[in-house]
Amino acid sequence: MRIVIFSDIHGNAVALEAVLAHIRHETAPDLIIVAGDLVADGPRPAESLAILRALPNTRFVIGNTDYDVVHERDIEYDFTRAQLSAEDLQWLDDLPFAQTVAAAPGRELLVVHANPCDLRAAIKPDHSPAIIRPLLDGVSQEIVAFGHYHVPFVRTVDRYTLVDVASVGFPRDGLLRAVYVTLTFDGANWQIAHHRIAFDAEAVARDYAAVGYPNAERKARKLLEARYRHP
Template identity: 35%
Template structure:
């Protein structure tokens, strides 16, 4: 069994196409998406259509929730909320009612039997929340308490923080996918994870894929995206918006 997991695409269809091409070259058995499909990118409709055409499992992320109902007080710094809702409104203007219904009805987590020996638990941010942030440097006890709540699982995968990593805690594996569309680790290459399982053995790898960053940066301006200068800096520098 070989599975590819992608997340945090954020409307970056150029990066998504590069990743899907890379995944195809690896001859994976299946693909799953762990949330944040189209918000904060220049091509939300194209990105969502690509994901839906895969006919694969898709989990809801916080950005998918924001597209459906907006960014609420207390969810982001207040000085950023007005602009983020302007970005959300622009994103919604590019979608149709069926797209919004699709995002609204996405599940929050999936459990997988990779085979008869290995179980995998996947979610966007934590099993309990679409918004909580658990960073790579979190203590083992913190990771165990916040992310590894399904004790019968052997592997745990999540997205949300845009920082790919793999750690082993109490004999189990925990990995973050990073981000397809908006990596935050200073490397402007799309990130995703491949899991290979064979009986009681498994391998987790972080894959990095180059894409045309400048094309995406230009799209923000060409398509009239609100907050274009900030998002251009994010994709070019692979750093969080300041």
């Protein structure tokens, strides 16, 4: 069984199309899971959401910015919300918190946006186990996959394998690549691989101004730097 997981598209339809083309040609997944933050912060929220919603064999979880686009008011969320239909916004608001997959009895995967407890606390690659353990309290699955922090990593904490699938649309590890993950269960073990896909980031950067995104220049620079600071 092969599962593709990706996250944090952030309204970047160009990066999303690059990832989906790579998946179509290289990966042949049984299932795709999208780990949230679908539309906010990018120039093409409506196009990105239409592409995502049309994908076959695909499940979703909600991200913090999916919640915020529906419920919060600021100049950027207002822009994003104005691009989406009332039905799109209801669909975002109705997204589930988590998805689970059982590859075999007792061999299960949990997918959430940031961590198994809430939508916002990031699990970081250098966090001590003492910081992470409370977030895993009560989790029965052996693999926990998430996005939110936008930095790809795999690490083990106690009996858990933690997989940050990073970000399709807004990289922040200094590499201007869209990232997705394949999780392949061969009957005994999971094989986990991050894939880094080139996309036309300059075109996306120019697109912010073309669509009238608020703070377009700052946002474009933030994308191209691929190193924005996480709170």
